[in-house]
Amino acid sequence: MSVTLTDLPRIVRQLTPHISTADTLPSLCGIYLEADGTHLYAAATDRYTFALTRRETAETEPWTALVTRPDLTALRALFPTRRRPADLTLTHHRGCTRTPDGMLTIGDGTRSLSLSANAALARSFPKWRPLFATALAAEPHQDTEALYNADFLARWAKAADRHQPLTTWSAGPGKPLLIAAGPDFLGLHMPVRASDHKPDAPARQRQDRAALRTVWADTLAPAPTRRLKAA
Template identity: 80%
Template sequence: MTVTTTALPRFVAQLTPHISTDTTLPPLGGIYLEADGTHLFAAATDRYTIAVTRTEATESEPWKAVVLRADLTALRALFPARRRTADLHLTHHRGCTRTPDGLLTVGDGTRSLTLSANASLARKFPKWRRLFADALAAEPRQDTETLYNADFLARWARAADRNQPLTTWSAGPGKPLLVAAGPDFLGLHMPVALPAHRPDTPARDRQDRAALRTTWADTLTPARRLKAAA
């Protein structure tokens, strides 16, 4: 069961910022791969953000795998991102007695790397389709202030190519910000809990729109010119 694609280095670059560093959540410790007979999907999440990207792949039967962070380091070293993309062949080998988690071989015709497919982890990866279906179905409604972690916002810089804009919207307070880059990349970004839900949050962390208008009024109001003396 082999998928041939040039997209794997791009997937790794786009999704690495979203991989969880929490060692108590092994299914989130790498990039999830899924071939469904029409596309190859890749996803990563740490529960604060989740990103999924895809490319067409019609030559494979369905399979799932998780490539852990340590294996991604080896993958990047053997197949570095280049300006000129090259075909990579991803071959999934189902589990057997010796390798119950299955294997994933990545090669370019001259070199290859064989990794665990981590089938047991892949089965526990979050049901990402439902999350994105709900977010896409919800009507945009951004009519109040929303807090976002600035470090997490920086993760989306990897989502798009240079000069490619991001599209964003939200279904309202407490709902995730949906991020799209072109037709094949989607992300969800959970907001920081509002002070109403977290009484311990300092008031200064919530920049109320009305308060901002008041505190900036003098600075942003055009200065009046003095009249010349008669």
């Protein structure tokens, strides 16, 4: 059950910013992999942002795995992102008595890395299909302000190639921001909850569009046209 990828380091780079750092949520502390027979999916989330990408593959039996942070460090060391794209073979080995969680082998023909597939953790990864299906089905609609954490927005810098734009939609201020980078990368970005920001919250936390128009009116007003006087 092998899959050949030319850009596995890029997939890792796209998803790493979204991996949870909470030790209490071990199933979120890595990159989730899932093969369904036609695609290999890779995903990561810390519940605030959720990144998903896919690659077409030859037919293979379905399997799932979770590559933890320490294993990703080993993977980056062996196959650094600065190297030119190269075919990497990702092979999933089902669990047995000696390795009940299954194994993953990643190699380029000369070097190889063996990792646990962490099957138990993979089974606890969030069900991503209904989340993304709901977000894609929702019609874009936003007629009031939405609040987003700036640090979390920076995570999407790794999603796209250089000069590739991100496309975004939102079904409303309380709904996740849907992000696309090309046809094979999707993201969800949860807004800051409005309940966390009271109507009388300081302006530095919650901005009102009408109030901003007022305070910026003088600055943004058209400059007066100077007319020359007749001699």
